[in-house]
Amino acid sequence: MRRLRCDAVQRVEFTIEPFVEAAPGAHVTEPVEALRRLGFEVEVGPFGSSCTVGSEHVGDVVAAVARIAIAHGATHVNVDIEAVDS
16 A cells, blocks of 8 residues: 655646636635635636645645635636645
8 A cells, every 4th residue: 555645745726617817706716815815825827726735735725616616606617636746
C-alpha cells in the first residue's frame, strides 16, 4: 500500500459557468472569495481559476467551490486536480 506523503501538493483548477467576460456573476466570484477567506491563494485567469494546496485540503476546496457556485446559480462546475512537486 502506497502512503501519501504529508507534504504532497495538488493544483486544483476550476471553471464555473456561465462565465461572461469582464462581468462574472456571484456564482464565479463568491467561491474564489470564500477560498481566499479560508487562507488559500487563488489565481483567477481568463479560462478558469486555480489554487495550490496540500493534499489534505483538496476535498475541502472542491466541496467549497461546488457548494458555493451552485448556491449562486452556476450551471456547470468543472474541477481538475493535478499533483505538483512539493
